[in-house]
Amino acid sequence: MLEGEYGLSLLYSIDFIEFTKSLIMILDGLLECPAPSQNMVTLISEICFLLKVFFAYQFNLYDIIDKTHNIPNILLKGILFAKGTAIEDAIQQLAYFICANISSNDKEKLPLAQILRAFLDSRIIFNKFAKMSLYESIKLLLELYKKLRNEEYIDSIAKFTEIMDYFTSCSTLETSNSAEPKAPLLGLLELASDLISVTSFNKEPDAVRLTKFINQIFFGGLFPDSKGKFICKAIDTRYMAYNLIIRIGQYYSTCIIGLIRDCMLPLPKKVSGLNVWGYIPSNHERSSLGYTGLKNLGCICYINSMLQQFFLIAPFRNAIVSVRDNKEPNYAENGVDDNLIHQFQRTFVYLMHSKRRDYNPAAFCYSFKEFDGKPTNTAIQHDAHEFLNILFERLEQEFKNTIYTRLVQSVFGGKLSSQVICTNCGHVSSTYEDYYTLSLEIKNQRTLDDSLDRFIAGSTICDYLCDNCKERIDATRRTLISTLPNVLIVHLQRFSYNFNTFMIEKIHTRLEFPNVLDMTNYTEEGHACLFNKREDPKVEQKNSKIVKGPENEKEREERNAKGKFDTQESKKELKEKEYYTYKLVGVLTHNGNAEAGHYYSYININRRSTNTNMNTENDHWLEFNDSIISEFAFSKLGVECFGGSMEDMGTGYMDENSEVAKLIGGRSKSAYMLFYERQKKDKIPLRIERPLLNSKETISSSLECDSTAVSRTGNNITGNTQEENFCYYDYYNIPCITSPELLSVIFC
Ligand SMILES: [Zn+2]
Numbered sequence: 001m002l003e004g005e006y007g008l009s010l011l012y013s014i015d016f017i018e019f020t021k022s023l024i025m026i027l028d029g030l031l032e033c034p035a036p037s038q039n040m041v042t043l044i045s046e047i048c049f050l051l052k053v054f055f056a057y058q059f060n061l062y063d064i065i066d067k068t069h070n071i072p073n074i075l076l077k078g079i080l081f082a083k084g085t086a087i088e089d090a091i092q093q094l095a096y097f098i099c100a101n102i103s104s105n106d107k108e109k110l111p112l113a114q115i116l117r118a119f120l121d122s123r124i125i126f127n128k129f130a131k132m133s134l135y136e137s138i139k140l141l142l143e144l145y146k147k148l149r150n151e152e153y154i155d156s157i158a159k160f161t162e163i164m165d166y167f168t169s170c171s172t173l174e175t176s177n178s179a180e181p182k183a184p185l186l187g188l189l190e191l192a193s194d195l196i197s198v199t200s201f202n203k204e205p206d207a208v209r210l211t212k213f214i215n216q217i218f219f220g221g222l223f224p225d226s227k228g229k230f231i232c233k234a235i236d237t238r239y240m241a242y243n244l245i246i247r248i249g250q251y252y253s254t255c256i257i258g259l260i261r262d263c264m265l266p267l268p269k270k271v272s273g274l275n276v277w278g279y280i281p282s283n284h285e286r287s288s289l290g291y292t293g294l295k296n297l298g299c300i301c302y303i304n305s306m307l308q309q310f311f312l313i314a315p316f317r318n319a320i321v322s323v324r325d326n327k328e329p330n331y332a333e334n335g336v337d338d339n340l341i342h343q344f345q346r347t348f349v350y351l352m353h354s355k356r357r358d359y360n361p362a363a364f365c366y367s368f369k370e371f372d373g374k375p376t377n378t379a380i381q382h383d384a385h386e387f388l389n390i391l392f393e394r395l396e397q398e399f400k401n402t403i404y405t406r407l408v409q410s411v412f413g414g415k416l417s418s419q420v421i422c423t424n425c426g427h428v429s430s431t432y433e434d435y436y437t438l439s440l441e442i443k444n445q446r447t448l449d450d451s452l453d454r455f456i457a458g459s460t461i462c463d464y465l466c467d468n469c470k471e472r473i474d475a476t477r478r479t480l481i482s483t484l485p486n487v488l489i490v491h492l493q494r495f496s497y498n499f500n501t502f503m504i505e506k507i508h509t510r511l512e513f514p515n516v517l518d519m520t521n522y523t524e525e526g527h528a529c530l531f532n533k534r535e536d537p538k539v540e541q542k543n544s545k546i547v548k549g550p551e552n553e554k555e556r557e558e559r560n561a562k563g564k565f566d567t568q569e570s571k572k573e574l575k576e577k578e579y580y581t582y583k584l585v586g587v588l589t590h591n592g593n594a595e596a597g598h599y600y601s602y603i604n605i606n607r608r609s610t611n612t613n614m615n616t617e618n619d620h621w622l623e624f625n626d627s628i629i630s631e632f633a634f635s636k637l638g639v640e641c642f643g644g645s646m647e648d649m650g651t652g653y654m655d656e657n658s659e660v661a662k663l664i665g666g667r668s669k670s671a672y673m674l675f676y677e678r679q680k681k682d683k684i685p686l687r688i689e690r691p692l693l694n695s696k697e698t699i700s701s702s703l704e705c706d707s708t709a710v711s712r713t714g715n716n717i718t719g720n721t722q723e724e725n726f727c728y729y730d731y732y733n734i735p736c737i738t739s740p741e742l743l744s745v746i747f748c
Contacts, residue, residue, distance in 0.1 A: 017064055020054050023047050024069045031078050031087070041086050048090040052097045062102050062111060071098070071111075072118035079134050080124055088133045095137060099144055113153035116141045120159050125191070126166050126184060135187035142194045156199040163192045168216050170231060185231065189240040196247045210248055211258030217241050218263040284357050291605070292351050293358035293627040299381035300365060301626055305601040306384055306391075307361070308624040309586045309675055311351050312603045313487055316411050321348050323402045336363045341398050343367040358627035368394070384588060384599055384672060385437065385491045392436050410682070412436045412489060417482040417524055420464065420475050427468035432482055437489040437673070443496065448513035448674075451492070452522050456480055481523045486681045488519070488582055490674040494643075495594055504594045508668060510644025515616045517582040517676050525572040526580065578680035583607065583614045586675030587641050592668055599672070600625040602632050602641070607677060614679065643670025 027047045030040055055062050065071065075098075078091030099112040107113065119138050124130050145154070166188065201210060219225045221232050221241050232238045249256050286292050294304035311317050323345070329337040337343065343364040350359040365376040371390070396408050406413075413436055420429045440451040458478035465472050490513075498505045520526035585604040590597050606620040621632040632640075 016054055016058055016061060020051065020061055020065055021069065023051060023054075024065060024071070024074065027051075028069070028074050028077075031074070031082065031091075034083065036083055036087070041084065044087050045090045048094040051094060055098060055102060059102065062098065063104065063109065066109075066111075066114075072115045075115060076118050076122055076124075079137055080122075080131065085133075088131075092133070092137050092140070096140055096144070099141055107153060110153060112141065112144060112148065116145060117154055120154060125188065130184045130187060132187055135190055138191060139194050142198055146198050152200075156195045157201065160192055160195045160199055163188050163195070164213050164216060167192075167231065168220060186234070186237050186240055189232075189237065189244050193240070193244045193247045196244070196251055201252060207252060207254040207258070210252050210255045211262065214245055214248055214255055214259050215262050217245055218259075223267065286355050286357060287629040289622055289629050289631070291622065291624070291629045292354045292356060293624065293629050294347075294351075295358045295360045296626040297360070297362060297365065297378040300361070300376070300378050301599040302382050302384040302387055303361065303365065303368075303376070304626050305588050305599040305624065306388060307347060307364075308351075308601050309588060309603060309673075311348060312586065312605060312607075313411065313675075313677075316407070316487075317348055319404045319407050319411075320344050321352070323399070323404055323407075325398065325402055332366070334366070336366045338367050340367045340394055341402075344395075381596070383495065384590070385439070388437065388489070388491075388673075408436065409434065410486065412485050412487050414485040414488075415482040417480050418477070419480065420461070420477050421458075422464070422466040422468060422471070422473065422475050424466060424471045424473045425469040427466055429467055436485075437491045439491040439493060442492050442494060442509065442511045443507055444509075445511060448490070448511065448517070451511065452519075456522050456527065480527050481519065484519055484523065484579065484678065486678050487585075488517075488674075488676040488678065490676065492670075492672055492674070494590065494670060494672055506590075506592075506594045506597075506668070508643055508670065510642050511670070512638070512642050513584070513671065513674055515584050516614050517584070518580055519582060520574070520577075520580040523580065525574050528572075529574055576680065579678070581614065581679040582676035583679065584616045584674065585677045587637070587671045588673040588675075589641055589669055590672040597668070602637075603675075640669060641671040 027044065030036065030044050030047075033040060036044070062071070075091055075095045079088055079095075082088045082091060095115055099115055102111045104110045116138070119125075119134065119141065122134075125134065125138075170185070220230055222230060222238060224230045232241045245259065249259065294307060296304060310320075320341075323341065325339070325341050327339060327342075329342065330339050332338040337346075343366075347359060347361055347364050362378070365378050368376050368391070370376055370382075392408050392412070399405060399407050404410075413434055415432050416435050417430045417432055421427070422429075438452075438455070440448070440455055442451055445451045445454060456478060458476040461475050461477050463472055464475035466475070492511060494507050495504050496507060497503075521530055585607045587602045588599060589602065590599055592598055601624045602621055603624055604616055604619045604621050607616070617634045617637075619634075621634045623630050623632040
């Protein structure tokens, strides 16, 4: 269109200066929009494109416009406050285009110098909200600066020094070696690295100064300074700090002597206790999978594997770490706070925050008393189910005077209904009892459903005096589930007493269990439904009534007085499907026989309990084996947990009785306890203290994660963990010194 005479005259008739000014003003306005629409984003990109064309078309345009509109500031604003990468990219490209293509005779007015200065001098680069895109832009411009530079336009030494000053004064921003790096720290280190390549330190006189900088990055940055403080904790940040040291070394090789003399040589002196052979520092670190293990002090794998299962049940963990029993520490002679709740908290807080590979649960074991009231003997192996029962009993006791009065019941507890059914009149007499685990027979059962069927199967009792018809007659006794828990723990009875040998034996037979468990048929209401469907007239259809245990004496009297029978026996309405549906989230496995064996846990760490996704096999499963945490491929569940002979396991090539089979224990490992989490969870009731109510503070908790729990953790425990982490770094965080890049610079 612009070709030919007509086009040219059109071109000449446009007032580019006014037009560009308008575009800049529109751009400036658009960039302030907190939530730009897609149209606005497109408009911004197009304005940036037009500006590039105009600036290229008329070289002095930039100079003229810049007199009235501060272009560097507008660009800075665009990168800092732009919502979305599309805008950032457009602005970044515009800035780069201007810097790369527009020159000026006046070096003070060179766009590159102006824009670079504006970016570098903005205090935002030290702000914790600074974006990585800002550092990226500066990096690009510095590259350009390096190429074009034949004179100094920016004071890079001053900037470098300023960054170093900030570095030493900044408080610890990062909290964990696996945490996300914080933008300003990572960005500033990167910036300092880039500045080194455009900075003209005088090699000789400034070596001392640079050596001092290296020292600052080393101690206080990478390793603890005299106060035990160090700044770089995220892996990326540490990498960048090393990179900066390497950069300084590359440009100013004289500094390397200082690095070795002042930093590297004193470092081993800070390290004590390194007198073991085969020491590999990374073996002492928290697993890269993000979890801390538990040290086995002899035979306590039954405690360790159970504690990890509990730790991964978020509401239970959160309740434990946030609960206050308002008791002073009860120090025993050995200095241990002999209080189960306190030790439970301590253990969980360490599992959350410790940087070590494992936590030593000695104090927990001390505060957990065995049947005889003595501290746990860590040299004796116990049954995991037995441990669980005692633990729940103790916790129930300990939680009585806290806000989580019914924590154990709320998370793990359900009710069983023991029924006796008169074969004459069909009268059902029910008593209810609490349960925290379902203990199932597995002998001669192939699947978990078989075991559950067996659990609810009736047995005949003879000569029963019926409350209702007053006849002495045979009756059926059976157990059904009255209420289901949020987390269902299933105990598989793999250990049984052999009355011939008077020995406890382990049942090694195969028992399959599902990823998704439907409990409907084992509940009172579900079972009744099933029977009604089958139209079994024997028991369920007769005139029957429900009589509850002694706690409902009053109700029964009322009904008797009315002379009216409740014909709706067990016809509680069926609840929605999610109430009965459970997803497998943990398997506690036993490997060995009745005399000797080892417990460890497989746990779904990404159970996504908030949505309806029940595909546990697609979640992330890990093996928690005392100190060691490793990946677990869920596809191996059958081989690792169902038990049974080698043939059952589908290998088929090995004789199960062969020495090899015995050696690898293929047959001896099988699931011992199963952890199922319900699709639809009930809230955990809290006992709210009056003062709390008055202050209008509300605490709500459910089976979903409660994010406030950690902040409510006792400060002293968190403090202890931090302190220990510092010591840990001091003594163990040596692996970084062997960073190959660093060594290659020093020794090349
Ligand atoms: Zn009867």
